Amino acid sequence: MHGVKRRQWSRELLKQKRIEDEKKIKQYRSLVDTVLNLKETQIYTKDSLKLSKEVLQWNPEFNTVWNFRRDIIENVKGQLDVTFWEDELNFTMAELKKFPKVYWIWNHRVWVLKNHIDSSLKIWQRELIIVNKLLDMDARNFHGWHYRRRIIKVIEDRTGKSNDHEELELTTQKINKNISNFSAWHQRVQLITRMNDTDEFENRKEFITNEIDYITNAMFTDAEDQSVWFYMEWFLEYEMVSKVLNHNEYTTILNKFQSNILIINEDDKEFSGKENPWCLKMLIIIEKLQTNLGIEIKDGKSKEWIAKLIEADPLRKNRYLYLLHEEK
């Protein structure tokens, strides 16, 4: 099971577990039976609400009971006040803290927000603060990021105002905290693309110049981490960059990245005696971009770098052999 340490059960221990389980199984099965009976006879009452919650506290992955619970709520909606809806949010939060990777809980929470008796915007804005806290606990939880995008979408639809600038700032904070947070780098790409498409940058050129500094810093901070390199590759190939910068500016940027990456690789070689595979991979990409720009490269090094990669990164040897073949 994901992340659960293996235990070796002695006969004695197993016997003891079975005795303890026997009682729990009886209790659980009887509760499940009761709730499924209520479901099948469509008994939608506050009592059914209470019992369905008990099952979910035993087992938050029981999606059928989440479904039943929503059907009950739909049916007794008129009797439910704001306290109920807030309790429901508290309940899902308590479960999410224990089981942050269970899809059903995240979905139920969105459903609760959408059906909350208080349909004001502040419920959704408060939710953003809450999801921040969840992402603080696990900054890579893709459920959390997906959920955040859903919340933002609702807020934007309702206010008619874009949150892109604030969201971009959030990705900066997350990356500054941990440069390997690829979820944040990913989100940065989504935001920049959208901001460019909808003309949200006040000054594209200024943004690009700052972003290049940001990437350069990141690369010098941790040259081992693939997050930065994937992002850098995207950025250098991104059409906004090559369109906004003129030919000379773009060429200069590529050359500068090239020389910086060569420096990092030399440092790595000096330090560990090994080439840095990500530097080599990026150098190949930059040389390709230079060629595409029509820059004449007298002394192309791509083949040499690919050959070095076969040595430096043998796990992916066959990819490099493929690239060598493509170079021909």
Next chain:
Amino acid sequence: MPMEFLKEKHIEYIKSLDAKQGDLEYWLSEHLRLNGVYWGLTALCILDAKDTFKKEDIVNFVLSCWVKSTGGFSPFPRHDAHLLTTLSGIQILSIYNSLDALTEEQIEKCVEFIKKNQLEDGSFQGDRFGEVDTRFIYTALSSLSILGRLTPEIVDPAVDYILKCYNFDGGFGLSPGSESHAAQAFTCLGALAVVGKVNKLSKSQIDKIGWWLCERQLPEGGLNGRPSKLPDVCYSWWVLSSLAIINKLNWIDYKKLRHFILSSQDTKRGGISDRPDNEVDVFHTLFGITGLSLMGFENLNPIDPVYCMPCEVTSKFKKYPY
């Protein structure tokens, strides 16, 4: 560390799963039972031990999971139908060549259930509560493919939606704009392959997908699902099957991955865990075994990377477009 594949122990482990009714965990996992049967049965087929399960019992269990009111399959009698479990039900019946255990009316209702969950934009929701995820496109298209009921009206918008889930880094997300995740690479590429549309991806996209996938291999040999995450045996399936679909299976190091999978075996009781020294389960047992099968190790029966079912079964499927 055992460097030997413990075939007999894995068979014993899978066989023992239904005898665990004295454990609370057995009852807490009812919502996964039909999936669990599919995982166990497929693993047994690849281990060449299909007869370990009694066909009649399994087929009857699957039939007991069919939900009359909606037409889909639930994970366990009295639970609700969902696309995830509908695929498992159809896969099990198909492996046993027993789809005819369903009446024509049942099949009609099942097809309706799947089709009804497709949304305007081509995506699928898992059930009437509206969760959208590329996992459900895969389960829907694969189910309809096995039943021979794909149509352009279903396929074309679904393909458009999948292409929107392709990311700048060469991976796929659970919806447009979501971060790349190796399991989603399988659901997206698998769905495209089921409907014969992998060619909708350009050569440079395919090369990039291959790159992102092979970067999942870590120095210890195991594969992760996203950058900077720990390795996990189940990615031996999600990543390898994806690489197989784009004909770049050998872009990772087989020997090292084999070592990682074998190190995750429980040498005492059989079964495979997510990583060495963790608790085993039938999900990781299947995906460890299918990973080994794709790489051609241990003399295993071949697994189809698109359907995650024995090739012997899938070779008889009618390929779309019909």
